[in-house]
Amino acid sequence: MAVDLRLRELSRKEDLFTHGHRMCSGCGAPILVKMVLLATDYPVIACSATGCLEVSSCISTYTAWKIPWIHSAFENAAATISGVETMYRLYKKKGMINKEIKFVAFCGDGGTYDIGLQSLSGAAERGHDMLYVCYDNGAYMNTGIQRSSATPLGANTTTCPAGSVIPGKQQERKNLTRIMAAHGIPYTAQASISNWLDLMKKVRKAHSIKGPKFMNILSPCNRGWRSRTDDAILLSRLAVDTCYWPLYEVENGITRVTFKPKEKKPIVDFLKPQGRFGHLFSPENEWIIKKLQEDVDKEWERLLRESSQQ
Amino acid sequence: MARVLAVSGNEAVAEALRQINPDVCAAYPITPQTELMQRFSSFVSDGKVDTELILVESEHSAMSACIGASAAGGRVATATSSQGLALMWEMLYIAAGLRLPIIMPVVNRALSAPLNIHCDHTDAMGARDSGWIQLWSENAQEAYDNTIQAFRIAEHMDIRLPVIICMDGFIIGHSIQRIEYLEDSEVKNFVGEYKALNPILDIDNPKSYGPLILPDLFHEYKRAQHEVTTNVKRVVLEVAEEFEKISGRKYGFFDAYRLEDAEIAIVILNSAAGTSKDVIDEFRDRGIKAGLLKPRLFRPFPYEEVADALKHLRAICVLDRSDSFGGYGPLFLEVSSALCQLESRPKIINKIYGLGGRDYLPQHAEQVLEELIEIAKTEKISIIKEYIGVRE
Secondary structure, three states: OOOOOOHHHHOOOOOOEOOOOOOOOOOHHHHHHHHHHHOOOOOEEEEEOOOHHHHHHEEOOEEOEOOOEEEOOOOOHHHHHHHHHHHHHHHHHOOOOOOOOEEEEEEEOHHHHHOOHHHHHHHHHHOOOEEEEEEEOOOEOOOOOEOOOOOOOOOOOOOOOEOOOOEOOOOOOOOHHHHHHOOOOOEEEEEEOOOHHHHHHHHHHHHHOOOEEEEEEEOOOHHHHOOOOOOHHHHHHHHHHOOOOOOEEEEOOEEEEOOOOOOOOOOHHHHOOOHHHHHHHOHHHHHHHHHHHHHHHHHHHHHHHHHHOO | OOEEEEEEHHHHHHHHHHHHOOOEEEEOOOOOOHHHHHHHHHHHHOOOOOOEEEEOOOHHHHHHHHHHHHHHOOOEEOOEOHHHHHHHHHHHHHHHHOOOOOEEEEEEOOOOOOOOOOOOOHHHHOOOOOOOEEEEOOOHHHHHHHHHHHHHHHHOOOOOOOEEEEEEOOOOOOOEEEEEEOOHHHHHHHHOOOOOOOOOOOOOOOOEEOOEOOOOOHHHHHHHHHHHHOOHHHHHHHHHHHHHHHHOOOOOOEEEEOOOOOOEEEEOOOOHHHHHHHHHHHHHHOOOOEEEEEEOEEEOOOHHHHHHHHOOOOEEEEEEOOOOOOOOOHHHHHHHHHHOOOOOOOEEEEEEOOHHHOOOOHHHHHHHHHHHHHHHHHOOOOOOEEEOOOOO
């Protein structure tokens, strides 16, 4: 029975990702994992790539997962869960399982945008019935804040430090959500923990569709973003309100913006509270903020255009 | 009634897989394995098996999907060669560490560079320390028989470890040989129903697979893996004994050919053992007491039994179809380790032969045996490790 997506109802549901995990306080990832699992009204099996979430959720004989869960390596969560899902389909065909089980992968941006892109692309092409969730915190946070292809332009990381000659990351982010939509899979979406209802509706919709689904969820990391530990939701909201992290979905090729901020805020509102962008506010780096603003505007306008065409 | 046919090694192993009917096979094409999974894919397309194929985008994903399907509770197989096995390397350790009984024929091929698609054993030797059991096969018949036995060994509740079955690329994989197939029902009865252990798909009893284990317990975890591996020898023999009952073919840790009263011997893996046996017969005809030992179970290596089989010899040559640059050949290292526990031991030399598909010819075996006669007589070794069959 589907539980209404109302806080009162949801608060009565069992958390399938328990307290006592060892993620940093203020991390966005466990929040979004709980939201995704709360929105899932089916028996569910999860898979994780090696990363923060994985090393902090299952250590020795302790596990934070109240559902079946598997981790095998870093670059292959999509391939690993595709094996589990395939076995499930066979059991179902043979009548050995009757339950409708859902399969969800939770992987960071390193394991998704970079080293895991091939296995994700392969699983998407093969059409496995699963939801792949990327918790995008914009760098290799587990190994100590190294740049990934999800790291925004200008950000200070330990492998693209803001130095006296090079002011942080010199390249723009890879637009993975578009890359996944371009696979022609039935459902792709971007979501944020600040807009929990939007996020959960997207999870519900993803589960209602057969085939590969992809959700990219912004996951603030106070260690890497150099922000306050209690600012995960605030920063997520600023990312959405500045349109740095637009909320939209692409369902069977049709793009729909799911949230339009009443007043689109300037990108500096998102950058300001984060130490990783601190150096951008010196006069010589103004061009980076300008470029970031241009990129955000361009993508947002493109999405609105695509959305209005429908 | 056994069916006698003429088939390639790849075809024979594909037939074994058809008879076993695994739940899931994830595979990726690579020469010289390609034909094997191609033939198996036809069985899937023609509805001769119930297997779900996952045609992945790399061997890394092939092994990853096998790990997922095996942990889910399925009987799982794949096959590969060379670069494909090298690309799986990371996942091999994980499959073994998670105790997943995955079966993988490896059609042996050289590793690049330079690029080469032909036979040597460098690929499987690179997987030597991964925790996988390794069975080696001289010909199509042995590859077929080993594949069937591998499922029983891997899935034994005292083992639950993955198994690699090796056969020589092209030399065995692609050449047509006489083979006796067992009946489908015999194979089905022999391998039995698959028993899943802690399957992830048991949704009511959630399990976590693949934890982080830090220095407080990692060492103990690995010791446990070592202890499990010590059960393998017993199970290999039990399974071989049962297999003999249905096939009439006898298997052990190794094949000892005219070794009992031998004074000199060759130790060699896979197809080149056949050529060597012919030459040994010729030397026997000349009154020279020559013999051969062909390992079948390479991992875990049966050190005591090998030492016992070789202890009475005067001189031994271990022929390796792969090199450990800056070291001796991997098979030589194992045989030497086996012998070093003896009070007095045979003289032992190492030849590297047949890399990248270089033919191993009767004259190579002759050359080696002549050298062994000399070593047995003089008790002197001039060169321990040497390449043979080299174009100068």
